[in-house]
Every structure is written in structure tokens, then in C-alpha cells.
Amino acid sequence: MSKLYFRYAAMNAGKSTNLLQAAYNYEERGMRVRLFTAALDNRTGVGVIGSRLGLQRQVETFGPETEFSLEGLGEGIACVLIDEAQFLTHEQVQQLHRLAHRGGPPVLCYGLRSDFRGAAFPGSAALLTLADDLEEMKTICACARKASMNLRVDGEGRRVKEGEQVVIGGNERYRAVCPSCFYAEDDDEVPAPGLFG
Structure with a gap:
């Protein structure tokens, strides 16, 4: 079946x-x-x-x-x-x-x-x-942990926390992140792709 x-x-x-x-x-x-x-x-x-x-x-x-x-x-x-x-x-x-x-x-x-x-x-x-x-x-966050969440970013790379659920985009709009980075309070801490810290 x-x-x-x-x-x-x-x-x-x-x-x-x-x-x-x-x-x-x-x-x-x-x-x-x-x-x-x-x-x-x-x-x-x-x-x-x-x-x-x-x-x-x-x-x-x-x-x-x-x-x-x-x-x-x-x-x-x-x-x-x-x-x-x-x-x-x-x-x-x-x-x-x-x-x-x-x-x-x-x-x-x-x-x-x-x-x-x-x-x-x-x-x-x-x-x-x-x-x-x-x-x-599986994929990885910029901090090298397992990424299981998605962040939306604006044109300057700052985190977007509100808006419509669906906005089509790729790497220019979204980052795959781990839960620790997802819940980071400081918007300036959005992990950039390819950077490990």
C-alpha cells in the first residue's frame, strides 16, 4: 500500500x-x-x-x-x-x-x-x-548548530518579526537558523550566511 x-x-x-x-x-x-x-x-x-x-x-x-x-x-x-x-x-x-x-x-x-x-x-x-x-x-545555522527555524530579513539584513506569512524569497529574504539564534533578542545578531561564530 x-x-x-x-x-x-x-x-x-x-x-x-x-x-x-x-x-x-x-x-x-x-x-x-x-x-x-x-x-x-x-x-x-x-x-x-x-x-x-x-x-x-x-x-x-x-x-x-x-x-x-x-x-x-x-x-x-x-x-x-x-x-x-x-x-x-x-x-x-x-x-x-x-x-x-x-x-x-x-x-x-x-x-x-x-x-x-x-x-x-x-x-x-x-x-x-x-x-x-x-x-x-538537516541543514546548519551560521553558528554551526542544526538549523530548524527560518528568519525573514529585510534588504539590509535586519530581522523582520511581523508581516504576512507568505513572502516569496530566497537567501536575500530568509536565513535558516537554530532555535538559539531564532530566539536571540538583539536584531543585530541575525546570523549572516556562511559565517560561523
Whole structure:
């Protein structure tokens, strides 16, 4: 029986690279896959999964109106892979869980667990509740500890503590940090990428 998987991590842990590698592994063996990313993520172009290593692939997009069903999936699909899964709705996660358990292929979702305030994204909360298999992917903070949180920064590198949950951006907007750095009271202590202290 298939399962719903959730691979989560802070920013820059290699989630997209891992997803693209999984798709390649299936396709190298002659199997068909369906890949999706959030329509609102335009960092490397709409409908493009891109990794910091330079790997890119044009894929299908999902938005709040997208429905995931066995009938809509098509015949002979060996796996469904979803990037930016934090942007799924609770209903979509339920659909994917149902799909995996009602004769569909395995569904592998990759995304962030929490936002820049330490709050869960709706899709992530649903995945943490329903996924049959959870795996935390690891990355490191600038202080060399395990990073499990995300900080949002402004154009000058200062921490942003308030605002909308979703602001699309990469290294220019976000830093993956450990909990100690996340809870540092001094905004000037935001760890810069690549610096160890």
C-alpha cells in the first residue's frame, strides 16, 4: 500500500534537490511521475522547481483550487512529488492522503515546517498530522548548530518579526537558523550566511 510522505526542513536544506533526484530515479527506471510546485512560487519561474545547485525542471503547478484525485492523476503514474508543500491547503493534504491509501501511488511532499515567526503553515500542519512517514532533512545555522527555524530579513539584513506569512524569497529574504539564534533578542545578531561564530 502507498503512503503519504512529508520531508520537511528549514530553508536551504536541499529539499528541491532531493525531490528532483527522486523523480530522476523513478524515470531512469522507465516509470512515470507527476511533479507539482506552488503556482505562487516564482523564484526560478512559475512552474519551475529549482535548486540552489542549479538543477531546474518545468513542472505542473498547484493553487488553492487544485484537486488531487485518483481519476485526475492518469494511468500508470508511479509517484507524485510535490515541492513547496507548505502551500497546500488542509483539504488538498486530505486528498493526497486519500489518493495514496485508495489505490494511488506514493505521494512525496517536500516543504517548510514553519514560517519566519515559528508558526506552522496550514499545509505543513496538515502534513504533520496525516503523513504516514515524516523525515526532517538537516541543514546548519551560521553558528554551526542544526538549523530548524527560518528568519525573514529585510534588504539590509535586519530581522523582520511581523508581516504576512507568505513572502516569496530566497537567501536575500530568509536565513535558516537554530532555535538559539531564532530566539536571540538583539536584531543585530541575525546570523549572516556562511559565517560561523
